[in-house]
Amino acid sequence: MGEVRVVVFRELMRGEVPSTKYVTHGIYYYPAKFIPQVVRYAIVNYSGVGGWVEDPFAGSGTTCVESLLTGRNCLAMDINPLTEFLVRVKTLALPIGVRDARREVRRALDKAMSYGGEPFRPDWGRALYWYREDVFEELCRLWGFVHSIREEYVRLILSVGLLKVSRRFSFTDDQIPKLYRSKVKAERIKELLSGDWRGRMRRMFRSEALKAFKKVAKLNKLMKGREWPEVRVVTGVDAASTDPPIRADLVITSPPYLIAHEYFRSTKLELYWLGYSEKEVKKLARKEIPYNKPPKTAIKSRTYLEYRDKVAAKKPHLLRYYDTYFHTILTALQRHSPRKGGVMTVFIGPATLAGIPIPVHDIIREQFEANGYEHIETLIDAIAARKIFTGRKNNNPNGITHEYLLIMRAS
Numbered sequence: 001m002g003e004v005r006v007v008v009f010r011e012l013m014r015g016e017v018p019s020t021k022y023v024t025h026g027i028y029y030y031p032a033k034f035i036p037q038v039v040r041y042a043i044v045n046y047s048g049v050g051g052w053v054e055d056p057f058a059g060s061g062t063t064c065v066e067s068l069l070t071g072r073n074c075l076a077m078d079i080n081p082l083t084e085f086l087v088r089v090k091t092l093a094l095p096i097g098v099r100d101a102r103r104e105v106r107r108a109l110d111k112a113m114s115y116g117g118e119p120f121r122p123d124w125g126r127a128l129y130w131y132r133e134d135v136f137e138e139l140c141r142l143w144g145f146v147h148s149i150r151e152e153y154v155r156l157i158l159s160v161g162l163l164k165v166s167r168r169f170s171f172t173d174d175q176i177p178k179l180y181r182s183k184v185k186a187e188r189i190k191e192l193l194s195g196d197w198r199g200r201m202r203r204m205f206r207s208e209a210l211k212a213f214k215k216v217a218k219l220n221k222l223m224k225g226r227e228w229p230e231v232r233v234v235t236g237v238d239a240a241s242t243d244p245p246i247r248a249d250l251v252i253t254s255p256p257y258l259i260a261h262e263y264f265r266s267t268k269l270e271l272y273w274l275g276y277s278e279k280e281v282k283k284l285a286r287k288e289i290p291y292n293k294p295p296k297t298a299i300k301s302r303t304y305l306e307y308r309d310k311v312a313a314k315k316p317h318l319l320r321y322y323d324t325y326f327h328t329i330l331t332a333l334q335r336h337s338p339r340k341g342g343v344m345t346v347f348i349g350p351a352t353l354a355g356i357p358i359p360v361h362d363i364i365r366e367q368f369e370a371n372g373y374e375h376i377e378t379l380i381d382a383i384a385a386r387k388i389f390t391g392r393k394n395n396n397p398n399g400i401t402h403e404y405l406l407i408m409r410a411s
């Protein structure tokens, strides 16, 4: 077994990665995003300039932004089509100079405000549960304009702004990713929709789109004079049953947590406004962990069996989640292995089932060691670790707040 080190994830690569939201990282919300510092650490230490990096559970595309900034090509795959949109906007190469592009974005925003063409109506049966009718109609009008924009970079930037508006002006709580009508939001929306709400909506659209543009412009300034690496995105595919089109030199990924966030439930509003139908979203959501039926793989980890028994003894009905989870992520990671001699890095978030902290990192390591991989190192986040050892009021006294970065070399 390789080294195990306790470090502060946020302080890795200090000087190179100034914050978790720098450049385009913070352009839009996505649940359980990577800390870019961790991705940078893996890329700089385990891949070369001009090589390929893959993330089969790419989510919001943190891996792609870091690959771009360090001169690596990137392949992003995810079951959720929102990944396509987020990766495109976060790695956007402006086709013209920053000043001219800003002028075009401003011009498009002016046009949006007076647009009288075809509205865009999302395929979303319960839309009027989430919006007041006149607000919904105004959003359909604005989205009608945004979807009609031919220039991709202008369309992407305006879409970011309008997605933020579409969330804020809905009845869903802004603090909770899943669609949820809360009392707090009911109060907020009453205020937001009083008086000249159309003016407020337009101002917010303009300011959010310009903020998004500023982040994209920052990325383009940083990349000036450098070769723009290739970024490929494949979405709507289940990682456990789809091979990557490229064998990467480095795989860096963060599979869903054991008790998974439901990414589709958290991103439905965005998907409908971007033009995905309810039917498509439902179909894909069935392939998301923990609702999917994964292909079975031979699990060779002893720790897997040991903890399987513990879960079975305490809450047998939860075994289904345990098995689905490990068969999915282990099959997926095996399918998305890097080339021979390449490196696989897996970020693992806190995991507990039936009140039992599950050592997901050990299970993955044992499985890959049995497949002939060499364990290079495991990093444990000191901040998460400290929370446990201080013994203060803590809902997770058994160590489930740990975060791990597991690094292994393919034989």
Ligand SMILES: C[S@@+](CC[C@H](N)C(=O)[O-])C[C@H]1O[C@@H](n2cnc3c(N)ncnc32)[C@H](O)[C@@H]1O
Pocket (backbone or CB within 6 Å): 030, 031, 032, 033, 034, 035, 056, 057, 058, 059, 060, 061, 062, 063, 077, 078, 079, 080, 237, 238, 239, 240, 253, 254, 255, 256, 257, 263, 287, 288, 289, 292, 328
């Ligand atoms: C922890 S998130 C990844 C977040 C990403 N590291 C980032 O920085 O944004 C896990 C991702 O796994 C995806 N996912 C869940 N089940 C999947 C499956 N069966 N195949 C492919 N992706 C899946 C989810 O859509 C989600 O984007």
